[in-house]
Amino acid sequence: MAERADVVFVDGVRTPFGRAGEKGMYWNTRADDLVVKAIVGLLERNTSLPKDRIDEVAIAATTQQGDQGLTLGRTAALLAGLPTTVPGYAIERMCAGAMTAVTTSGSGIAFGQYDVVIAGGVEHMGRHPMGEGVDPNPRFLSEKLVAADALNMGNTAERLHDRFPSLTKERADRFGMLSQQKVAAAYASGDIQPDLVPVSLRSDAGWGLATEDEGMRPNTTMEGLASLKTPFRPHGRVTAGNASPLTDGATASILASSAAAKELGLQTKMRMVSFGFAGVEPEVMGIGPIPSTERALKNAGLSIEDIGLFELNEAFAVQVLSFLDHFGIADEDPRVNKWGGAIAIGHPLAASGVRLMIQLARQFEQHPEVRYGLTAMCVGLGQGGSVIWENPHHKKYGKGR
């Protein structure tokens, strides 16, 4: 019979993230190839894991068409050279796709049905622009189920500024600038690179190799940010400088039961403590992580004070700030996004959840004094997702509260 199991995050890697569009480095690279290279890179550095012991491959993508379609988890497994006996599926919750791949397949481990899974995501926003091929039911508007602008993420961010006047453009810009500076610092100290899988790229100038994120702007200044256009509203507050850019990239992680990890000699980088998903009004989707985090804390029996490190997806600066204000955390609290976030690195929608986990796992190594960390993100159409993790390097790990 199945027994409840502890779920551990064994390892995670990602491709360098590229700028979406014709000028971006992945313009000639298929989305499925990106996630396959992430999976292969992940397995290459976890050689003690026999490929036939992988029980599931859950891969997320928002736009499941073309090179992101065709039951992506299964096709990626085959393309990555996994045995035909390894099953796989595709998963979709917009920005929280990879996070949902982790929580869903992780739940299967917790329930004793899997020993080891691969969970990740990919989004090639260049090849699949947001909203590609969507066909929203007319009832959304005719019955006023959502506001007309709820499907445009920039507009939802502007709405957050409306709702919380204390969230000024200046605060958002500063948050954006600091994100750029923190990412640059993390690169300089070599915190990011170890978890990047290099990806070969084809261009008109021949083959190249992606080795780092393409969208970083380390020289960002407040003056520069102030001069940027506000594309969503005249005299609005949301700009390219305080929002995450359109991005191509893929992530992959290995999760296992603690027993299987032990049996197979796999490392434990984090233990999954709890998770929560929650819905909010679609037109202010950015506040989604607030109720989802409250749920995850409740599920874990923890309070926000127990969280020592936060990896919050920076879809928009204002949306992270709304979370911090809600929980009474300062804008520049050192526990939050230590190495910056999506504003600088990029946000390939369904891939981003696992990037948060990769960075949290590495921060856990450097901070054994921290016991619990949070990964959280907002989701289009008004959702939030949160996962709480325990640090195996903490002295009380595995010893209960």
Add this chain to the structure above:
Amino acid sequence: MTDYSTIDFSELAALTDDEVVTHSYVRDIPLSSGRTLALVTLDNGRDHTRPNTFGPASLLELGATYDALADRAAKGEIHAVATTGKPFILAAGADLSKIAEIPTRDIAKKMAQLGHHVLGKQATLGVPSFVFINGLALGGGVELPLNADYRTVDSSAAALALPEVFLGLIPGWGGTYLLPNLIGIENALKVIIENPLKQNRTLKAQDAFDLGIADRIFSPVNFLEDSIRFADGVLSGTEKVVRKNAPGKLERIAKWDIAIKIARDTVASRLGTIPKSPYAALDLLKAAKNGTKEECFALEDDALADLIAGDQLQASIYAFNLVQKRAKRPAGAPDKALAKKVTKVGVLGAGYMASQFALLFLRRLQVPVVITDLDQARVDKGIGYIHDEIQKLADKGRIGSDEANRLRALVTGTTDKADFADCDWVIEAVFEELGIKQDVFAEVEQYISPEAVLATNTSSLSVEQIGAKLKNPERLVGFHFFTPVAVMPLIEVVKTPHTDDATLSTAMVTAAKLRKNAVITADTPGFVVNRVLAKLLGEAMYAVDRGTPFSVVDEAMAPLGLPMAPSALLDLVGLKVGAHVLDTHHAAFPDRFYRSENLHELAEYGTLLEKDSKGKVKGFDKGALKIVAGGTEPMQAEEILVRLQDGLADEVHRMLEDDVVAAAEDIDLCMILGAGFPFQMGGLTPYLDRVGASERAFGSTFHDPRIVGVGA
């Protein structure tokens, strides 16, 4: 020693007019060790159906690229240079169309030197050089990596080969020196001599790695990433490269010359001494034992210049284009859209030939196939043979068990021709006698639809006459295979005066689905291949019957460069069949085709050649020699040859006058694909032009201009 840097290559620029240039792009790759690798990508901007090739402009650009990188290396900006290709293709070697246009031996030599000059730059960059063999690599596409310090190969690369000898060339951009010194003489002989002469066999990536051509093999999913990491490891000293097949002193002293001699003997026994390129390659491989790189490269330059300026290469390129291009767009073929669907095949007969047909149609068309014969025992035997062959394919791993089950379920046998009712293609392989073939078709016609195609495999009867008793003769077509059916690539599709376009189109499309090359011929005796061979064998027997020793006849005909001497050909096809073929052609054209009573006696006697227990020919059978000993006017070799050349020129000329095929090219295509006539002779007609036989026989030439080299 040749200092390539002092040579003026500007004359070659005249050859670059319509060259599809393979560009060399450079991007810097940051390595995780902190070093920088300059990655050169070869890309001609076309898709994979037009591989990268090295014409003069492509080489000059690559040379300039390497020069610029050598400068950067000297400045310390880069720490390694790697070269790779566009998706699926590294390079398919020299641009053959350019080689064919070279106007003088001097320019031919410069083309050889330019290749050495440019590819050789990889040895003098000042930093380690790598080639990442990401896909197809042929000829110069293999010599490019051979000139580098290190090589990786993508395990999915379609093919690696040095096919030059097959084409009448030699691997002359370093191949004959670098390869044996990398992987040993025996392996090099396999790649440079043996494989090209085995229907141009190529290496899989794994073979190339096992031979030691590549230092590492990586899977395609991360080939470039892994290759770059390997290069970084080599630079850092963490990756060690061991070349276990590289020849040592002992190999040079004890093995090298012997291996060359064995190879030379094998080539001589299989091809004779007419083709030049294998021997030129053998000479170069021998020189590679002790020669320096500079000396051997200079020898390659001269050997390549000689071959490019010679007749054989031009004929080879002509033949190559026939097989690669003309064979794929058969002259006179009606619109493919007219072809009728073939969803069930009937085979009349269940003997050996019929069973081979059934097997081929089964495998290639994957439709139901029904075979029939006079009684159940013969049918059962045929089915048994087919099932056995399917099992053999399964045992060899060529097909899976599902596929084997599928094929077995598709083939049925019957003695009731009513079971042919829903066949839309019926082919006969019954006894080669007109009345029998007429009757069997007339009988089956009662059951099948009026549109079903009837095909006959006759080799010597009139197809039109075979259809004389048919109600619908317009659906009859000749479909002449060559044995062994599974292997020989030619089908002569014979069009009678009644054959309609839909039937002819169906035959052409079906031949293509069987993966055969089809040539359309008129319904004339012997069609193409047998008529030419009958002329040849008739001339041989004529000389023998006059009292010329068989061995002299064999020798006399050797300059045609045929895959086997007349005596061996007779032995292969069978003396009875040979005698029959001469008889039928003599009956059709008594003035021009010789029939030999002696050959009938030999057929009765049963043996011509004396063989050892392994089937190796030791000489002529003494009894056979006695039978043919009666002649009193033996001919000289020269006389035999000229008579043969002139006779062939006359006969081929007549065939063209009578529209047996559309053009001389089709005669050559038939002889190359159906009888193994050699590439380096261009089949037959370029040779007949070249030796003056065409002029003597009909006062003109088959080709204008003649297909000849530019000479020294």
